[in-house]
Amino acid sequence: MTVQLSHYDVIRSPVITEKSTIAAEQNKVVFNVAKSATKPQIKAAVEALFKVKVEKVNTLIRMGKVKRFKGFVGKQDDVKKAIVTLAEGHRIDVTTGL
Numbered sequence: 001m002t003v004q005l006s007h008y009d010v011i012r013s014p015v016i017t018e019k020s021t022i023a024a025e026q027n028k029v030v031f032n033v034a035k036s037a038t039k040p041q042i043k044a045a046v047e048a049l050f051k052v053k054v055e056k057v058n059t060l061i062r063m064g065k066v067k068r069f070k071g072f073v074g075k076q077d078d079v080k081k082a083i084v085t086l087a088e089g090h091r092i093d094v095t096t097g098l
Helices: 018-026 039-050
Strands: 011-014 028-033 054-062 066-069 072-075 079-086
Touching: 011 039, 018 028, 028 039, 039 054, 039 079
Parallel strands: none
Antiparallel strands: 011 028, 028 079, 054 079, 066 072
């Protein structure tokens, strides 16, 4: 059973790290996305929200880490990321927001 997500539910937030900034030089943008989002849904959401042409979408799931804070053990949530490759001539400036 597939749940229909809105474009704003599919894309949670941009990932702004040193590695994603380097990927931006190759016309790639990294987003945190919903765990249930598929590649076609991610492509449609990015194209609709940012008015750009998407060539390719790669996804990965980073499993949550076990962390300790003042003797208490906790676990971070799993995070699904999407690396979106944009067509030549299209750009997204994630630092300005939507």
